[in-house]
Amino acid sequence: MAKQIQIDLTPEEYASEAAVRRAVERALGVADNHMDDPWRITRRSIDCRRRKVVYHCTVEVGTVEEGVKNVGGGENGKAEGMKGSGVKEAQRIVIVGAGPAGLFAALRALQVDMKPIIVERGKPVEERKADIVGMVRTKEVNPDSNWCFGEGGAGTYSDGKLYTRSTKRGDVGEVLRLFVEHGADPDIMVDVHAHIGTDRLPAIIARMRDTIVSGGGEYHFNTRVSDLVVKEGRVCGVVANDEVIEGDAVVLATGHSARDIYELFARRGWLLEAKPFALGVRVEHPQELINEIQYHGRGYSKLLPPATYSLVTQVGGHGVFSFCMCPGGVIVPAATAGGQQVVNGMSNAARNSAFANSGIAVTVNPEDVGAEGPLGLLEFQKQVEARAFEAAGGCIDAPTQRLVDFLERRPSSRLNKSNYMGHCVSAPLHEVLPQFVVDGLIQAFKDFDRKMRGFITTDASLLAVESRTSSPVRIPRDKDTLQHPQLRGLYPCGEGAGYAGGIVSSALDGIRCVESISLQR
Numbered sequence: 446m447a448k449q450i451q452i453d454l455t456p457e458e459y460a461s462e463a464a465v466r467r468a469v470e471r472a473l474g475v476a477d478n479h480m481d482d483p484w485r486i487t488r489r490s491i492d493c494r495r496r497k498v499v500y501h502c503t504v505e506v507g508t509v510e511e512g513v514k515n516v517g518g519g520e521n522g523k524a525e526g527m528k529g530s531g532v533k534e535a536q537r538i539v540i541v542g543a544g545p546a547g548l549f550a551a552l553r554a555l556q557v558d559m560k561p562i563i564v565e566r567g568k569p570v571e572e573r574k575a576d577i578v579g580m581v582r583t584k585e586v587n588p589d590s591n592w593c594f595g596e597g598g599a600g601t602y603s604d605g606k607l608y609t610r611s612t613k614r615g616d617v618g619e620v621l622r623l624f625v626e627h628g629a630d631p632d633i634m635v636d637v638h639a640h641i642g643t644d645r646l647p648a649i650i651a652r653m654r655d656t657i658v659s660g661g662g663e664y665h666f667n668t669r670v671s672d673l674v675v676k677e678g679r680v681c682g683v684v685a686n687d688e689v690i691e692g693d694a695v696v697l698a699t700g701h702s703a704r705d706i707y708e709l710f711a712r713r714g715w716l717l718e719a720k721p722f723a724l725g726v727r728v729e730h731p732q733e734l735i736n737e738i739q740y741h742g743r744g745y746s747k748l749l750p751p752a753t754y755s756l757v758t759q760v761g762g763h764g765v766f767s768f769c770m771c772p773g774g775v776i777v778p779a780a781t782a783g784g785q786q787v788v789n790g791m792s793n794a795a796r797n798s799a800f801a802n803s804g805i806a807v808t809v810n811p812e813d814v815g816a817e818g819p820l821g822l823l824e825f826q827k828q829v830e831a832r833a834f835e836a837a838g839g840c841i842d843a844p845t846q847r848l849v850d851f852l853e854r855r856p857s858s859r860l861n862k863s864n865y866m867g868h869c870v871s872a873p874l875h876e877v878l879p880q881f882v883v884d885g886l887i888q889a890f891k892d893f894d895r896k897m898r899g900f901i902t903t904d905a906s907l908l909a910v911e912s913r914t915s916s917p918v919r920i921p922r923d924k925d926t927l928q929h930p931q932l933r934g935l936y937p938c939g940e941g942a943g944y945a946g947g948i949v950s951s952a953l954d955g956i957r958c959v960e961s962i963s964l965q966r
């Protein structure tokens with residue numbers, strides 16, 4: 446019978462298998478080098494709240510099951526547990542969007558003998574990369590292929606952080622297992638704060654495609670959905686590139702940047718709701734400084750990974766919080782159309798750049814900005830992004846200000862070095878952003894500096910605008926069947942529908958929607 450024990454290890458102990466073994470033996474009361482049972486670390490996290498930084502580890506001793514097999518798509522490109530091509534004649538589910546919600550919906554569909562038909566406005570992940578690189582060079586945004594749109598969705602060129610608070614919404618372990626079966630490092634099953642890295646994600650997404658296609662699913666790339674086919678209150682397909690793609694059910698997983706989909710719903714008079722979201726800036730520090738703050742001084746162990754942080758405070762009724770923190774990361778232009786300036790962050794698996802960045806966002810409710818109607822907050826979001834675009838001189842350069850200047854509400858006469866993928870231009874963000882956001886950020890930065898001494902520094906920069914934190918619109922659905930209240934057969938899904946935020950919760954929502962379709966067969 447396997448036994449689970451908890452041990453704490455210094456970074457030096459953690460780096461040595463012999464030292465970990467000795468710690469396990471001591472915890473079990475066994476003399477050094479006398480433990481015969483197999484053992485493995487099943488959970489690990491770094492605790493840097495006290496001066497002495499430790500790894501908290503859960504260790505399983507005894508009958509240790511074989512670790513997760515890294516089949517990477519397997520010989521025939523299929524992950525284990527997926528069906529063969531037996532779904533050809535099965536129920537057809539049209540899945541709009543190949544982001545995490547859409548891909549995991551498709552993988553689940555194969556498991557329950559349904560045929561997933563993925564309709565994606567963007568390109569396969571291999572071709573998408575050229576557009577992203579081109580976007581940085583030409584400063585032109587392709588509205589169908591960018592940091593948010595294309596195979597893998599917004600999660601592809603990201604840090605690939607895999608932690609979520611929505612553990613009640615489904616089996617997080619299943620999502621992680623599917624990532625591992627498609628080539629992710631099995632360590633993501635062990636790390637409490639796991640991430641994959643943008644250099645590894647595209648290959649994983651491509652292997653998921655192999656699994657879906659070889660299991661009998663279909664992909665339609667470069668195919669933007671512009672309408673739904675509705676017969677007698679039931680959705681039975683989509684219109685894309687002027688053609689109809691029929692299905693027995695439609696999963697709408699278009700992400701929070703598919704504004705044309707929200708506008709379609711508004712035009713057609715289908716139910717939509719405004720949803721609070723958050724808005725702010727991306728703050729960038731030298732990673733070394735964040736390491737020194739979090740790991741308590743310059744003498745920290747260099748065996749530790751680049752440090753992260755997570756901060757939250759309340760200012761005048763608004764939550765202000767750090768969001769999508771990317772240690773050793775890069776800031777990217779995340780606009781999805783011309784006339785917008787948006788920033789976000791990503792990191793490689795090694796998180797090895799010299800910069801740490803994080804979104805810092807203030808919650809926005811309709812009453813804060815006098816927004817009316819379901820698209821009121823979306824209009825507000827658009828206006829702020831357009832102001833940021835103008836502040837950059839009418840392009841996707843990043844309007845930037847030093848943190849210390851922002852606090853004094855004065856323009857920056859010089860800027861720090863930045864790891865933005867593009868150019869930074871000095872801009873008075875205290876004038877570009879709405880005043881309640883500026884006030885919230887200023888108070889929050891002072892509070893964050895009390896929690897992390899040194900957070901306010903001349904070396905920190907703010908880049909604007911961090912506006913795609915979550916969707917400002919919700920596409921409602923019945924809480925039991927997950928179908929749109931007016932449109933039977935339509936399953937609003939993932940972040941764009943307002944039911945998820947992040948890779949794992951969107952993936953879980955995709956799985957849930959397909960399970961609901963399956964129950965109603």
Ligand SMILES: Cc1cc2nc3c(=O)[nH]c(=O)nc-3n(C[C@H](O)[C@H](O)[C@H](O)COP(=O)(O)OP(=O)(O)OC[C@H]3O[C@@H](n4cnc5c(N)ncnc54)[C@H](O)[C@@H]3O)c2cc1C
Binds near residue numbers: 543544595599769
């Ligand atoms: C740069 C960046 C870094 C991020 N880092 C992280 C991170 O580290 N961890 C984390 O958990 N989250 C991260 N996120 C957020 C995460 O990516 C999203 O929460 C997640 O991708 C949402 O999944 P989704 O499937 O609901 O939507 P999306 O991923 O947005 O996918 C929607 C898909 O629908 C397609 N689409 C849109 N409209 C149409 C249409 N009309 N017809 C056909 N197809 C359409 C799009 O092209 C896209 O592929 C990051 C986001 C960005 C932009």
